[in-house]
Amino acid sequence: MVKNSTRSNEAFSETRTNVANRRAVSILLTSLLLLSSGCLGSADVSEEGTESITTSIELVVWSTYEIDSKEEETFLDSVVEWMETNPGIEVKVEPKPFFQAVNAYKVAALGGQAPDLMRFSNDQLGSIAPIRDRGSPLLEDLRPWLSPVQREIWDPVALQSMRYEGDLLALPVSQDCVSLFYNKALFDEEGMEYPNENWTTADMLDAAQQLTFGEQVGISIPTKDPYRWFSLNSGYGGSLFNDSGVPNLDGEGSAQALEFWLSLELEHEIVPTGTNIETMKNHFVEGRAAMIIDGPWQWPTYEKAKIDIAQSLLPIVEETGLRMSPMVGFKGWSISKQSPNKAAAVELAMYLSTEEVQKEAAKETRTMPVIESLYADEELLADDVLAGFIAQAREGFPAPTGRTMAKIYSLLPIAMDNAYLGTKTAQEALNDENEKLIAEWES
Amino acid sequence: MRFIVAFSLFFVLMAPLAAGQTFTVTSDGEVAGFKRVRVDVFFDAPPEAGSLAFLVDGNAHSRVEISANSSEGFVSPAVGEWYDDCWTSNDSGITWSPILRDENGIPWAFIVALEGVGIRCDLTALPENQEALLTVTFSTETDEESVELTVLASTEDVLPPPPPMAPILYAIGSIVLSLIVLFGWLRWKDRDSSHRHGLAFVLPAVLALAVLSFYPVAYGIMLSFTDAHDEALGDEEFNGIDNFLEVFSSEGFIRVMIFTLVWTIVNVIFHVGVGGALALLLQQKIRGKIAYRTLLLLPWAIPSYISVLVWKGMFHPEGMINWFLGTQTDFFSGVTQAQTMVILVNIWLGVPFMMMSISGALQSIPEDLHEAAKVEGVSDWARLRHITLPLLKPTVMPLALMGFIWTFNMFNVIYLLTSGGPNLWTGPGGTDILITYVFDLVYEDGALGLAAAWSVVIFIMLMIFSWSLIKGGKATEAAT
Numbered sequence: 001m002v003k004n005s006t007r008s009n010e011a012f013s014e015t016r017t018n019v020a021n022r023r024a025v026s027i028l029l030t031s032l033l034l035l036s037s038g039c040l041g042s043a044d045v046s047e048e049g050t051e052s053i054t055t056s057i058e059l060v061v062w063s064t065y066e067i068d069s070k071e072e073e074t075f076l077d078s079v080v081e082w083m084e085t086n087p088g089i090e091v092k093v094e095p096k097p098f099f100q101a102v103n104a105y106k107v108a109a110l111g112g113q114a115p116d117l118m119r120f121s122n123d124q125l126g127s128i129a130p131i132r133d134r135g136s137p138l139l140e141d142l143r144p145w146l147s148p149v150q151r152e153i154w155d156p157v158a159l160q161s162m163r164y165e166g167d168l169l170a171l172p173v174s175q176d177c178v179s180l181f182y183n184k185a186l187f188d189e190e191g192m193e194y195p196n197e198n199w200t201t202a203d204m205l206d207a208a209q210q211l212t213f214g215e216q217v218g219i220s221i222p223t224k225d226p227y228r229w230f231s232l233n234s235g236y237g238g239s240l241f242n243d244s245g246v247p248n249l250d251g252e253g254s255a256q257a258l259e260f261w262l263s264l265e266l267e268h269e270i271v272p273t274g275t276n277i278e279t280m281k282n283h284f285v286e287g288r289a290a291m292i293i294d295g296p297w298q299w300p301t302y303e304k305a306k307i308d309i310a311q312s313l314l315p316i317v318e319e320t321g322l323r324m325s326p327m328v329g330f331k332g333w334s335i336s337k338q339s340p341n342k343a344a345a346v347e348l349a350m351y352l353s354t355e356e357v358q359k360e361a362a363k364e365t366r367t368m369p370v371i372e373s374l375y376a377d378e379e380l381l382a383d384d385v386l387a388g389f390i391a392q393a394r395e396g397f398p399a400p401t402g403r404t405m406a407k408i409y410s411l412l413p414i415a416m417d418n419a420y421l422g423t424k425t426a427q428e429a430l431n432d433e434n435e436k437l438i439a440e441w442e443s
Numbered sequence: 444m445r446f447i448v449a450f451s452l453f454f455v456l457m458a459p460l461a462a463g464q465t466f467t468v469t470s471d472g473e474v475a476g477f478k479r480v481r482v483d484v485f486f487d488a489p490p491e492a493g494s495l496a497f498l499v500d501g502n503a504h505s506r507v508e509i510s511a512n513s514s515e516g517f518v519s520p521a522v523g524e525w526y527d528d529c530w531t532s533n534d535s536g537i538t539w540s541p542i543l544r545d546e547n548g549i550p551w552a553f554i555v556a557l558e559g560v561g562i563r564c565d566l567t568a569l570p571e572n573q574e575a576l577l578t579v580t581f582s583t584e585t586d587e588e589s590v591e592l593t594v595l596a597s598t599e600d601v602l603p604p605p606p607p608m609a610p611i612l613y614a615i616g617s618i619v620l621s622l623i624v625l626f627g628w629l630r631w632k633d634r635d636s637s638h639r640h641g642l643a644f645v646l647p648a649v650l651a652l653a654v655l656s657f658y659p660v661a662y663g664i665m666l667s668f669t670d671a672h673d674e675a676l677g678d679e680e681f682n683g684i685d686n687f688l689e690v691f692s693s694e695g696f697i698r699v700m701i702f703t704l705v706w707t708i709v710n711v712i713f714h715v716g717v718g719g720a721l722a723l724l725l726q727q728k729i730r731g732k733i734a735y736r737t738l739l740l741l742p743w744a745i746p747s748y749i750s751v752l753v754w755k756g757m758f759h760p761e762g763m764i765n766w767f768l769g770t771q772t773d774f775f776s777g778v779t780q781a782q783t784m785v786i787l788v789n790i791w792l793g794v795p796f797m798m799m800s801i802s803g804a805l806q807s808i809p810e811d812l813h814e815a816a817k818v819e820g821v822s823d824w825a826r827l828r829h830i831t832l833p834l835l836k837p838t839v840m841p842l843a844l845m846g847f848i849w850t851f852n853m854f855n856v857i858y859l860l861t862s863g864g865p866n867l868w869t870g871p872g873g874t875d876i877l878i879t880y881v882f883d884l885v886y887e888d889g890a891l892g893l894a895a896a897w898s899v900v901i902f903i904m905l906m907i908f909s910w911s912l913i914k915g916g917k918a919t920e921a922a923t
Contacts, residue, residue, distance in 0.1 A: 103886050110676065112606040131889065134677030136603035143528070144478040147568040148505035274760035274773035338603045410887055414866045421776065423867060436869055 057089045057341045059348060060115040062105070064098040070300055074364045075352075082351045089344050102127055109138040114336035116345040120170055122161040122330045122401040123409075129164035130403050140335040141167040145346045153355060158370035161330040161398050170332030171353040172370040174361070177326035178228055178295045179392040180204075180315065185308040186211060186290040195291070195312040201235070201260070202318040204291070208270040211290040218270040220280040220289040223262055224420065226412040227327065228293050233257040234397060235317035235324035240408060247404060247437040249412065250430035253320065258419055258426040266420070296366050296389045311388045313395060328396035330370060362386060368393055404441050411437055468579050468590045472597040475565040479528075480594040483536065484579060485561040493583035497566060499575050507562055528565040536561050569596035607677070614662070618653045622646075660902070666895035673889030686896035695870030695880075703851065703876040706786060710850045713790040715843050718797025719835070723827075725798075726805050736802075743795035751859040754788045778873035781861050785874050789856045797842065804838035805831070844912050848905055852878050877901050 061079070065072035072095075079091050094115065096104055102124045108114045110133055120128065131138050146168075151159060158172035180195055187194050192207060208218030221228055230240070236253030248254075265271040272279070281298065283289035285305040293314070302309045314324035333349035335342060351357065358369040359377065366386050374380060381387045399405065415429035424432070467485045475481040484495060497504040507529070530539035539561075569575055572595070580589040626649075630642050667686055671679035690696060725736055742750055757763045758774040765771055775781045808831060816826050853876075857863060863872035863879045871880040877897060884894040 106673070106886075110606075131673045132675055132678075134604050134607070136601075144476060144567045147499070147566070149503045150568065272760060273771040274776065279759065279761060342600070406887070410866075411869070413864070414868065417776075417865045417867050421865070421867070 057344050059089060059091045059117060059341055059345055061091055061093045061348075062096045062101070062115040062118040063093050064096050064101045064119055066098075067095050069365075071297075071361070071365045071367065074361050078352060078357050078360070079348075082348055086344070086347070089341075089348075091348065106131065106138070109133070109336060109338065112338060114138065114338055116336055116339040116341060117349055118334055118336070119173065119331055120334050122170075122332075122399050123405050125162065125164060125169050125332075125334070126401045126403055127406045129167070129169055129401075137167070137337055139167075139169045140337050140339070140342060140346075141169065142171060142335065142346065142349075143168045146350075150350075153371055153373070154353070155370045155372050155375075157328075157398050158330045158332075161401055162332045164401055170334040171349050172330050172332040173353045173358065174367045175328055175330045175370050175393055176295045176297060176368055177328040177389075177393050177396045178231060178293050178314070179326065179389060180291060180312045181284065181294050181302070182291045182310055182312065183284065183287060183289065183307055184310050185287070186216065194310065195315070197313045199312070199315040200318040201232075201315050201324075204315045205264075205268065205270070208264075208291060209268065212270045215288055217272055217283050217289040219264065219291040219293075220275055220283040221261075221264065221271055221293050222276045222280055223265045223271060224413060224416045225277060226409055226416070229257070229261050229412075229416070231293070231314055231324040231326040231396075232261050232317070234326075235314070235320065235322050236260075237320055237322060240405075241400060247408070247434055247441050249408070249415070249434040249437060250427065254430055255425075255427035256319070258416070258430065262416075262420055262426070296368060296385075299366055299385065311385060311392075313388075313392055323395055326392065326396040327399045328393050329399045404437065407437055407440050466579075466581060466588075466590070468592060470577065470592060470594045472569075472595045475528075475596075475598070477598050477600045478569050478571055478596050479565045479567050479598070480569050480577070480596050481563065481565050482577065482579070482594075483561055483563045485536065491583045493581055495562065496580045496582065497564070498578040498580070499566070499569065501576070501578070504566060504568070505564070507564070528567070530563045532561040532563065536563075539563055566594075569594065571596055571600075614658055615654050618658055618661075619650060622649060622653055663895050663898055663902075666892055667899045669892045669895075671892035671895070673891060676891075679892065682892070686893050687900075689893060690896050690900055693870055695868060695875075698868075699871035699875055699877055699880055702782065702871075702874070705782075706789075706876050707847060707850045709786055710789050710793060710853075711843055711846045714793040714797045714846050714850075715801075715839060717790070718794045719801045719839070721794065721798045722801035722805055723831075725802060739798060740795050742792050743799070747792055748855055748859055750792060751788060751856055754791075755860050758784055775861055776865060778865055778867065781865055781874045785857050785860050788860060789850070789853060792856065793846065793850070797846065800842050801835065801839065804835050808834045840912070844909060847908060847912065851876075851905060851908075852901070854878050854882065858882070 063072065063075060065075055076093065079093060083089065083091055096118075101118070101120070105114060105118055105120075105128065109131075125139070128138055154172050155175075158175060159168070162168055162170040162172050182195055184194060187207075190210060192210065195204070195207070204219065210218070212218035233239075233254055236257035238251050238254035238257055239248050242248040242251065265273060265275070272283070275283070280289070280292050280294070281301070284292045284294070284302060284307060287305075287307060299309070299311075314326060316323045333352050335345045335349060339345050353370075355369075355371045355373060358367075358371050359374055359380065361367040362369050362374065362380050363383075366383070366389065368386070368389050369375075369380070375390060381390075411433040415424075415426075415433040418424040418429040418432075419426040465487045467483075467487070469483045471481045472479075482497070495507040497506065530541050532539045566577070574593050574595050576591060577594045578589055578591050580587060626642050626646055633642070666679075668681055668683065669679040670682045670685070721739060725732055725739075729735075759765070760771045760773050764774075774784050812830050812834075813826055816830060821829075857874055857876060857879045861872070861874045863875035863883065865874075866872040875883075878901065881894050881897045881901070884890050884897065
C-alpha cells in the first residue's frame with residue numbers, strides 16, 4: 001500500500017512538473033508574442049481604417065450643447081436631416097460638457113480615439129492647435145477641402161478666427177458675445193427708464209445704485225471673470241494685445257478699467273460680495289438682479305424663468321466716450337486629423353455650417369449666425385433680441401485664437417485677485433502679469 | 444508618413460488675348476499638396492483691368508481681380524476670404540510674393556505689372572486622384588478668353604501615424620519576462636520547500652501589478668528626464684535633470700510643499716482623532732446609537748463631489764453659513780481663509796471612514812480584558828491608555844498611513860472647491876497642493892516632462908514618509 005502510494009505520488013509529482021513546465025513555456029511564448037507584436041509595422045492599422053470608407057460609415061460627433069436644451073434639439077434635428085439625405089452614413093452623437101471638451105479631446109486624440117467631428121470655440125482651438133503628436137496635428141486643416149467660392153459665404157472675421165497659423169481648423173457655425181440684460185419689471189417698479197444705446201457707465205452706475213436695496217441687486221456681475229471684464233477694458237481704451245501682437249494687459253486704460261470694475265463690488269457695493277457666474281445667473285433667475293452682463297446662450301434659461309427680460313448694447317464709458325466692446329467668440333466644427341472618414345465628416349461639417357442650418361438655429365435658439373447674408377436677413381432681424389445681439393457683436397472685437405489667449409485666462413485672474421484683495425494696485429497687478437505673459441509669448 | 448505621388452499632369456497652353464496679348468497656363472498636381480493643384484498664369488504683356496476666373500468642372504472656384512492698368516499693377520483677389528496660397532510675380536516667375544491677408548483676413552496685393560507678370564495659385568478642393576476640367580477665363584470690359592485644361596490632384600493625404608504600440612509592448616513584455624525570470628529563480632531556490640507553489644498563485648496578480656502599476660511609474664520616471672511637451676509629443680529628448688532643477692527652483696515649490704504637508708498632516712490628525720473619538724463614543728451604551736452611526740456615515744455615503752459642491756454653496760457669500768452668521772463673507776477670497784475651508788471640508792469627508800474602521804477594531808478587542816481590568820479597579824482612563832489604544836495601534840497605524848497617502852494625493856476636494864485658488868502668484872495657487880498643481884501643468888501648460896518630474900518628487904516624498912511611518916510606528920504589525 002505504502003509502495004503504491006509512493007509510486008502514485010512520484011507519478012503525480014512527475015505529471016505536475018510536466019504541467020508546470022508546459023505552463024512556463026506557454027507563459028514565455030505569450031511574452032514573446034507580446035514582444036514580437038511590438039515589432040510589427042503599424043501601417044496596417046491605418047489601412048484598415050481607410051478600407052471602412054468603402055463599406056458602411058459611422059461618424060462619431062461630440063456635441064457640447066447643453067443636454068436637453070433647445071440648442072441640442074435643433075442640432076440633432078439637423079443631423080437627422082443630413083442622415084436622411086446620406087443613407088450610407090450613420091452619425092453617432094455623444095454629449096460632452098463644454099468646459100471639459102478640450103481636455104477630453106486631447107486625451108482621446110492622443111490615444112487614437114478622437115471623434116470625427118467636434119465643435120470648438122476659437123479659444124479652445126488655440127489650445128489644441130499647437131499640439132503635435134509625432135509631428136502630426138490633432139485637427140485637420142480644412143483649407144484643401146474648400147474652394148474660395150465655398151468659403152465666401154462666411155463672415156471673413158469668423159473664418160479668420162477659426163485659423164491658427166494659417167491652417168483653417170474649423171468651419172464657423174456661430175458667434176456670441178455678452179451684452180447688457182435687464183429685468184424690465186424691476187425698472188418699471190421704480191419708474192425708471194430702461195437702459196438704451198446712449199447709456200454711459202455713469203448712467204448704469206446711477207441706475208444700479210437706485211435699484212440696490214434690501215435683497216435686490218442693482219447689477220450683478222462676476223467681478224473676477226476676465227471674459228466680461230474685457231468689454232470694459234476695451235471701453236477704457238485697453239486691449240489684450242498691441243498692434244504688433246505683443247500682450248498688452250497693462251496698456252493704457254486697463255488699470256482704470258480694472259479699478260472701476262472692482263469698485264462696483266468693493267466701493268459702490270452694488271454687486272454682491274463674491275458674485276460668480278452661477279450666482280449672477282441665480283440673482284437674475286430669482287428676479288433679484290436688475291441688470292447683468294451675459295450672453296445669448298443664457299437667454300432661454302431666463303425666459304424659462306419667466307423673467308421680463310430685455311437686452312441693450314453695453315454702455316459707453318463716461319471717461320473715454322468709447323463704447324464697451326465685448327470680445328466676440330466664434331464656434332465651429334472641426335474634423336479630427338485621424339478621422340478615417342474625412343470626406344464624409346467634412347460633408348457633415350459643411351452642412352452644419354450652411355446658411356439653412358444656421359438660420360434655423362438662429363430662429364429656434366437665437367444663436368448668432370456667421371453667414372454674411374444672414375446679417376441682413378429680414379426674418380432674423382425682425383426678432384428684436386437676435387437683432388440686438390447681432391448689433392452688439394458688430395460693436396465687439398474678435399477673440400484672438402492662440403495659446404497666449406489661454407495664458408491670459410490663467411494669468412489675468414491673478415492680477416484680478418491681487419487688485420481685489422488690495423495686495424497690489426490694479427496697475428502693479430496688471431504690470432506683473434503682463435511681464436510674465438510677454439515672457440511666455442517670447443518663449 | 445506616407446506620401447505617394449501617383450503621377451502628375453503638366454500642361455502648357457497658350458491662348459490669345461485682346462490687343463494681341465496672350466496668357467499661358469501651366470498646372471502641376473504634385474507640388475501643391477492634398478486635393479490641390481498648382482496653377483501658374485503668365486501674361487506676356489501687362490494685362491488690362493479685368494478678372495481672372497477659375498472654374499473646376501464648370502463650377503465657380505475662385506477669381507482674381509486685376510483692377511488697375513499697367514501703371515498701377517494688380518490689386519487684391521476679390522473672391523473668397525483669403526488667397527494666402529496665391530502668389531504674384533513680375534519677373535517671369537523667378538521670384539514670387541505671397542498675396543497677403545490684412546488683420547481682418549482680407550487679402551491684398553500690389554505689384555507693378557511689367558512684362559512677364561504672373562499669378563500662381565494653389566487651387567484647393569480638387570477631387571483626389573481624379574481628373575478635373577479646369578477652365579481659366581480672363582475677362583476684360585471688351586473681351587473674354589478662356590483656356591481649358593485637365594488637372595489632376597495626385598498628392599495623397601498625410602495621415603497621422605498610428606499610436607506607437609511597439610515601445611509599450613516592448614516595455615510590458617520586458618516587465619513580464621523579467622518577472623517570469625524572477626519567479627523562476629525564486630522557485631528554483633525554493634524547490635524543496637512545501638510552499639513553492641505559492642509563487643505560481645501570486646504570479647497573475649504580480650503580472651497585473653507590473654503592467655498596471657510598475658510600468659506607468661517607470662514610464663513616468665523616464666518621462667521626467669525628457670523635455671516632453673504636448674507641442675512635440677513623440678519628439679522628446681533626454682534633458683538630464685533639467686526638469687528637477689526647474690521644480691526645485693520654481694517660485695512656488697516651497698509654498699506648495701508646505702501647504703501640501705500642512706493639508707495632509709492636519710487632515711490625518713483630525714481624521715484619526717475625531718474618527719477615533721466618535722468610534723469610542725459610539726462604543727458606549729447610549730440611546731439611538733444606530734441612528735447616530737447612520738448620520739455620521741452620511742458624508743461617506745454621499746459621493747464626495749456632491750458633498751464638496753454642497754459645501755461650496757454653503758460657504759458662498761450668499762450661502763447658508765453666511766446667512767446663519769448674518770454676514771456676506773467670501774470664505775474663499777483670502778489665502779488663509781480658503782486653506783482653512785478646504786481643510787475643514789476634507790476633515791468632514793474623511794472622519795466617517797476612520798470612525799467606521801476604528802469601530803471595527805474596537806469591537807475586536809476582547810471584552811474580557813476590560814472586565815478583568817474593571818475587577819482590578821483600573822480607571823476608565825487607564826483602561827483606554829493601557830488596553831484600548833495599544834490594541835488599536837495595529838489597526839490605526841496602517842489606516843493612518845493609508846489616510847496620509849490618500850490625503851496627500853486628494854485631488855477632487857481642492858479642485859472642486861477652489862481650483863487651487865485664490866491665485867495671487869504665478870505657479871501654484873493659494874490652495875494648490877502638489878497633485879492639483881501637476882494637473883494644471885499637464886492640462887494648461889502641456890509641460891509633460893516637467894509634470895512628470897513633479898510627480899516623481901511626490902512619489903519620492905510619499906515613499907520617504909511611508910517608510911518613516913512604517914519604521915517608526917511599526918505600521919505593518921497588523922499584517923503579521
